[in-house]
Amino acid sequence: MAEQRLVELGYKIVAKNYFCKLGEIDLIATQGGDLVFVEVRSRHSEEALNPLFTLDQRKIKRVIKAAKFYIINKDIDSPMRFDVVIVTLGPNPDIEIIQNAFDAP
Numbered sequence: 001m002a003e004q005r006l007v008e009l010g011y012k013i014v015a016k017n018y019f020c021k022l023g024e025i026d027l028i029a030t031q032g033g034d035l036v037f038v039e040v041r042s043r044h045s046e047e048a049l050n051p052l053f054t055l056d057q058r059k060i061k062r063v064i065k066a067a068k069f070y071i072i073n074k075d076i077d078s079p080m081r082f083d084v085v086i087v088t089l090g091p092n093p094d095i096e097i098i099q100n101a102f103d104a105p
Contacts, residue, residue: 002040002085003027005095011036020069023062035080037067042087064104
């Protein structure tokens with residue numbers, strides 16, 4: 001669902017479930033000249049804890065390290081950002097996209 005919504009918004013998916021020794025990235029895409037690393041989080045209902053709160057500093061550091069590894073190995077030199085997609089499941093699923101959810105140092 002997250003991938004479909006991103007494509008509808010003009011993202012071009014270039015990798016799914018990218019895994020390296022430093023971490024994992026759910027989706028890698030391009031949008032408007034940016035390389036976008038996407039972390040997808042889900043919850044079962046609106047009443048459940050917002051999964052953004054489960055994205056701790058350790059997880060963020062692993063995503064950033066994996067992104068840097070990807071960029072170096074693919075020899076990419078373009079602006080990048082980190083987006084988070086929150087999928088709320090249930091009878092009326094909802095998808096929230098948070099652009100620039102966190103920065104890489």
